[in-house]
Amino acid sequence: MDASWLNQAEVYFSVVQRKVxxxxxFTDLTKVENRLRAFEDRYNATAQPFQWKVTTSGLNDLLARIDRYTADHQEESSTARAA
Incomplete structure (x- = not known):
């Protein structure tokens, strides 16, 4: 989860691209600046902190389950091809 802040930055700039x-x-850079500043003010006034619901141990458990599922299905697939 080290890149979670980067994902949030990408989401923010994606919204800026689509909505701003x-x-x-634009006929000049001043209009671009004004629109970006207006969006920033509006965004900052309504932004809410994000509460993570996944813990590190929960994520590790999920990844372990995915690994087990993948390994089990690879064995089934190998058995079916051999038959």
Whole structure:
């Protein structure tokens, strides 16, 4: 989960791309700046902290279950091909 902050930054800039700078019909940079600042003010006024529901141990358990499931199904697949 080391990159979770990066994922959030990517989400934010994706929203900026879709809602602020598209379509790209600005006649000068001042208009771009004004729209970006207005979006930032609106976003900061409504943003809520994100509460993670997954713990490290919960994630490790999920990954272990996925590994077991994958290993079990690879064995079934190998058995079916041999038959």
């Amino acid at each position: 700078v598209s379509p790209n019909d």
